[in-house]
Amino acid sequence: MFHYLLKRIGLSVVIVLCALLALFLLLHLIPGDPATIALGPRATPEAIARYAAKMHLDEPILLQFQIYLFNALSGDLGVDVFSERSVTRIVLEALPSTLILAAVGLLWAALIGVPLGCISAVRPNSWFDRLTGVISVATIAIPSFLVSIWSLLVFAVILKWLPVIGAGEPGDLADQAYHLVLPAFAVGLSWVGYLARMVRASMLEVMNETYIRAAHAFGLEPRTVVFRYALKVAILPTITLIGIGFGGLLSSALFAEIIFTRPGVGKLIYDMVMNRNFPVVQGAVLITTGVYVLINLGADLVVAWLDPRVRDSL
């Protein structure tokens, strides 16, 4: 277990380092001089030289990377070109909002999708199963930004049930929750389908296992057999899938933030790209990568925690 943890954390660090390198090189591949971009076309040569010296742009590229690497590892991702605020702080301020959106989207999708998949698997080929199948495929097929736009139009603009934009008054939890409903709906919808399909497939497989028959033979309640026996095994591959799919979840959250004008990493990246504020974009992408890597590690650890066979083979 200890060995496994070390290995996984080491691997995560390598992934983040690769992301760092890629981002760094990307910046150097972009045509044009960073100082000129930062200071604008009307900057004087002296200002550019001063800026280049301050940002170590006159050093050899390897040294630049080394400085960048050590700064990044010590939490310093540079400063906002305009406001001079720390990028780390800006991104970390925006991050919770995005994570809550993604988590709530996933949560409601799981609360609906997992039981749908279970019931479909218990009664395969029933009308319920067929209907769930159709709905699942439909929700998977619709891109999340379309869901965002349409739900915004229908529920906020036409029916006026829910707010159109923003994240609600700071400090007012009820208002924030009220503002979260539509974006979370849009982010989670396709996951209802994903989870229902995934759970159904693995439940069908598990329900044929001998130990399920054995549980019935011991006279256990059908509900116990389905939810405490079969689901406990069938959910394992689903958890891994959620970890891998979390990247997709983040990107739908970014779309939702832009469409609903919510604060968050997505909105931040969008605004900063528009303003050509590259240090912030870079920092935001890096931190998002780190979050993704962490979530994947977490999913694998949850599987190991739930499945003693995996736990012992680590």
Added chain:
Amino acid sequence: MTPLVQIRNLDVIFDTDRGPVRALRDVSFDVPRGKIVGVVGESGSGKSTVIWSIARLLSANGRIVGGKILFDGRNLCDLGEAALRDFRGRQASIVFQDPMTSQIPVKSYRQQIIDILYRNREQSRSQKIGHALAMMRRVGIPDSEQRIDQFPHQFSGGMRQRMGIAMALLMKPQLLMADEPTTALDVTMEAQIIHLLRSLQAEMHTTIILVSHNLGLVAELCDEVVVMYAGEVVERGPIGAVYARPAHPYTQALINSDPARVTERRRYLPTIPGDLPDVRFKQAGCIFAGRCPKAFDRCRHEEPAAHVLEEGHDARCHLLDPRQVASSSVTAASRQEGWVPVDPGSNVAATEPLVRVRDLRVSFPGRGGLASLLPGAQPAKIDVLVDVNLDLRAGETLGLVGESGSGKTTLGRCILGLIPASSGSITLRGRELTRLSEREFRPLRENMAMMFQDPVGSLSPRQSVRSLIVEPLDVHRPKGFDRDAVALKLADMVNLPRELLSRYPHQLSGGQARRVGVARALALEPDLIIADEPTAGLDVSIQGEVLNLMRDLQIAHNLTYLIISHNLPVVRHISGRLAIMYLGRIVEQGDCEAIFRRPAHPYTEALINGIPQPDPEHRRTLASIEGEVPSVAFRPRGCEFHARCRYAQARCREEPPEETVLSDGRTIRCHFPLTG
């Protein structure tokens, strides 16, 4: 006293894509209280379907269409879901065939036990656990307080099956149904489980239905036996009467074809030619008529009635009809009882051996890296084979025997170069194999072939039989052969019907798939065939066909066989010499007959005594060997068998025995050989 279970005219149908299969037809028998009733039959006989019908847990496409199952006078077919749930587990419980797959891997035994005892509302949690611990101790699980918190994968196969029995008995059911309870276990474990079931039955007066294909097991354990064939009961009666005076030709054939009864090496094993009838369609006449050596006209038109032979013993056969004129003198019955023309391997002179293995050692890396530095970790390398010496002479058959984990399969694969040797030498006709590169080894593999354990699983499902058979030629001699001619020749050689050549593996029966495996092994005309469990998973009647075929091919092509098996009767039947492995060492090696007559190593003795004999008059009173095989990662000191050895002395615990040669030429690793 009425019997606990009365099955009357039970009909069960499974709906399949190819139409309804009539899996059980007119099945009737009684299970008397406090008795053990064995249900015997080959695959497709419907013996397990009987159990699942009683538990009312037929798979979704199965249904009971007629008859009744009375349990304590109550018809189980009329019960609703709630009443059935109450019946299951509380009044009737099941021990499953494979404890590996029948216990949920993600729940500890403590959780599973609490789940099973959910109906005992009056019991507190600690009372439930106390009850479970007592049951675990009763079935022989040491350290039950600690082990109850473990998960199924942390138990060995034998312990897991003990746990399966404990869980089935937790609610003290009146009826225990055991579906092939020892099939997934080693011989020594099987003997222990049989012994346990018998003592539990005597103690708790539980009524037991035991489903098995193993006649020896049934003879050891049961009071009464029901013989089934293709979904019908053909004979039933007290165990002694049925085994001593089998009345139905199928029962007779089944008992005769058990290799444990045919110990002479040179005799062909009796078989039951033909295939199971297609039970999708109603058969006219006797269900066994198509394969019965004694069948006559009436058998093909008229269904036989049950004829009572003596109290409680009846069989369905026209021959037993007192009005039946003895028109059918037994003509065909002796056809198979032939003798092998020459004893293969008897003419092997003291020539240079075909394969010579010396001081072979195979190690696998243990958990490496940082984990190996932690206390209690496994050693950095695990020895799977240790100091193995073996000679295979051209034309002989060597049986390699041992329990699972003994390294017998590893040795076979190592000779084929599929697993690298860590040290020692393997020579083929004097040529050293262990240091060859894959490119140098490849042409040598033409001389060696492997028959894999799982006959169907070792065939690619997407290739036709024809391309499977010629595949070895495609690999080694890709040019210049006529595929169709070769395929036909090989199919004929292994008696595989030619029309099967265009089929795919899943369309074959187990015996046919095994023949394809033999044909593949023969394709390159090798000298050596290594057969890993050649009869595993085959029915008794098919087993004989495969062994006879292998015998004939050996004589025709002067093949050398290395037979890897845990099935001692099979090995005894086919082998000239025997090597017994324990924890990666060969503990005894020598002439097969001599070893069976008088084993020298205590382990060999225990294995031989562990074979259940198909003779209810000679039941063993003791499990032949206690304890379990230790892990190769943590080898015991001294003689590695000492903890399980009945004869172990102080010296055995300290000093590992060297390989010594006895006067009759056997080699043995034991300080105190039983023959000495």
